[in-house]
Amino acid sequence: MRDFLNRLWELKIPLLILLIALLVGIGLSYLIAPQPVVGVITLDDAIYGYSAQYLINQIIYAEQNPRVKAVILEINSPGGTVVDTEAVYLELMELRLQKPVIAMINGMAASGGYYLASGADYIIAKPSSEVGNIGVIGYLPYEPQVFEEIYSTGPYKLWGSPRDTFVREIEMLKQGFFEAVKLGRGEVLNLSDSEILRGQLYMGSEALHNGLIDELGGNTVAYWAASELAHIRNFSVEDLSVMAGLPEYDPYSIFAQSTDGYSTAYPKEAGIYLLYIPPTER
Secondary structure, eight states, rough: HHHHHHHHHHHHHHHHHHHHHHHHHHHHHHHSOOOHHHHHHHSSSOHHHHHHHHHHHHHHHHHHHHEEEEEEEEEEEEEEEEHHHHHHHHHHHHHTEOOOOEEEEEEETTHHHHHHTTSEEEEEEEEEEEEEOOOOOEEHHHOOOOOOOOOSSSTTTTSSSSSHHHHHHHHHHHHHHHHHHHHHHHGGGSSSSHHTTTEEEHHHHHHHTTTSSSSSSSSSHHHHHHHHHHHHOOOEEEEEEHTTTTOOOOOOOOEEEOTTEEEEEESSSOOOEEEEOOOOGO
16 A cells, blocks of 8 residues: 555656646647637628629638637628629628628618628617618610611610519519528528518517517627637637738719719619618608
8 A cells, every 4th residue: 555655656746847847838729829810801881893892802801710719790881783792791601611600680680780780690780770671673775766976786785684584683683682691591581582672671689589580789798709709718709801901991882973073872883782872862
């Protein structure tokens, strides 16, 4: 028995040294390891070619940077063009395969803005945020006409398509939007299919009740939701446009101007849009 105790005593000091070395090693690795980042991407504009590419550049950077463990997409947008909204949405879905994405709705996520939010893992909004407006709008093409000074090889060469085809295309795009919302929100939706497609805009508190968002709160709630989904602590919050070294955002308006020079809520160019137009503009 005494020999056994002597052997334990002999082992005590080496074990203590080993324990101290282990603790020091853990501490050093903690100090040396890069601090995890919650990256923030800001959409404070309509969604069109330039703004969409600016978002996509940040999404790709977040996807490729191992320090970025989660992304918060801050949204204040009435929506925009169909093709550019879909381009950003598809990149968000690719990012979600690797890292959690949280949508933080500030002022508005309407139409295409909500399309992007529906692609997030978790959606947060303020009680007064405006959320929804699910649907599509578009300018109908002109009826075929004949111009003496223009020769065309077909009746729709100048207009692209007949009106009934255009309406069918809008219906198809509406269904695509609808499926994206159903995919993103799943069983938490408390609205029927017909209610979802009415194009209604909801305040944040009502959007929560209807399952369009997950929680009411501000940026701090979004930061902690991101850290929980990414399973990180001691993180920093960084602007991804700065981390990616992008130039300062310099928007231009896609909206038409009124005769007195003020910007309206109507797009300059004809086309199909995922866009909310306020009642005062109609």
